[in-house]
Amino acid sequence: MTLDIRPVAVPERLGTPEAVEFEAYVEATAVADESVWGHRRFSYDAPELLPEFLDGRYTGRRAFAAWDGGRCVGRADVTWERSDGARAAEITVGVAVDQRRRGIGSELLRHAETHARSIGREVLVGRSDVPVAGLDLPGARLEAPDGTRSIPAADPGAAFATRHGYRLGQLERMSGLTVTGRAAEFRSMLADHLTARDAVAADYRLVGWIDRAPEELLDSLAVAHASMSTDTPAGGISYDEEAWDADRVRSEETLALAGGRTTLAQAAIAPDGAVAGFTELSLPADSMAVFQWDTIVLGPHRGHRLGMLLKLGNLVRLGETAPERTDVYTWNADENDHMLAINIALGFTLRGMSAEWQHD
Structure with missing residues (x-):
């Protein structure tokens, strides 16, 4: 495999030759999400995501994609607040299931971190998700500073984050309500x-x-x-x-x-x-x-x-x-007892956990 990692060019319009790589990057993001949740409900499609990239007045965005020939096999995203004094950048990484354990995720993360530091961001924040079916993996558990829940250290996202020097800073409950x-x-x-x-x-x-x-x-x-x-x-x-x-x-x-x-x-x-x-x-x-x-x-x-x-x-x-x-989905900090109590009273149930990671 010949791997090429490069920034994703942002087109002015979709459905054009200039948009092919952006559209492939969006599809790779959805594929990575689907491998975790079993569906694509949480993924933005290209028409939803393009305006976010084109308007960077308040939030900056940069995407990287890993290519094996003409196939996008992974991607990383960097987003950052443009307010005065902002110090953090948020990074997400995803790799096609059949291409994992080949170092692609690590290389994507390196590109994303390099970009974050090039724009003066000294605090790096990442995110990984654990569906409810994966919360009971055997072995060691990881706990955030606040809240009562934990996630298995063996979860692939958690293992990737800790291996690269990120610490668990917060857990969010992902809840769903069938309406x-x-x-x-x-x-x-x-x-x-x-x-x-x-x-x-x-x-x-x-x-x-x-x-x-x-x-x-x-x-x-x-x-x-x-x-x-x-x-x-x-x-x-x-x-x-x-x-x-x-x-x-x-x-x-x-x-x-x-x-x-x-x-x-x-x-x-x-x-x-x-x-x-x-x-x-x-x-x-x-x-x-x-x-x-x-x-x-x-x-x-x-x-x-x-x-x-x-x-x-x-x-x-x-x-x-x-x-x-049919369904409403929400994310709440595990320590936010008041908001969680409201959700539970309305009938929301736990669907998974989202972990927030930080690398200083």
Whole structure:
């Protein structure tokens, strides 16, 4: 085998000769994900991913691909926050199943790390996934600094990370909720929740939208987005603080639409008119899956069960907007007891674990 590892050229448009290698890289990413999860629900397709590469105002991206002749046999991705003072880069690596244990992953990782350091990133963060069926592998276990769960040291992703000097900094529970046939139940739960609210909670109103937030909420919504990088549990991972303003909120909305994704959002509005918390569901095109993205209630507004209110409101909107969708997936830090309790009360069940790794 003659291996060639090089950066992936980003085309202006798909379906052109210039897009062939990018499209092959996207397919290799999906194949690697499928080898872990047994499906491609968690993979972005080329129309979803291309806008993310073309618009680098807030997040930088570089991809590398390993080629054996005309076949893409592996890939590595580097992403980084462009905010002032950012120090970290996130790296993911995937190799075709029949090409593993040949050093391809190590070479891809080396290229990704070299690029990260060339742009001044001194903290390297990686990610690996363990499906629920792989959590009970025999042998030694690895535990994160916080939380109660562990993963087997023999898991291929964990073994790769530790072999290359990465330490386990955080575990996230990947949970799924089957929503088929539950629309009426969610409406009833929301009605009961609203009835049972205390006097303070009753002063908050619920505002929902699809794809684009109301103009008057942009500034306070940006504050809530920024808080996702500072107020949520980070375990032993050095996540960068993200800078958000109204323009970045609009930019993210535009990117989602350009990638064919519909976004359902709910916000709890405080008596002063500011966003006290929000939640988002992302609906990729041509899929039965839904992804629970950011959910946060800002510190001064906690203690009034607004998190449950937000999620119920969005599940009701999901049933009204896309009743054909079958499952919602979400990732939460293993130490985030409050959010996990909300998910469990809604019926989410464990589907696997995602490990966050750090190399300083």
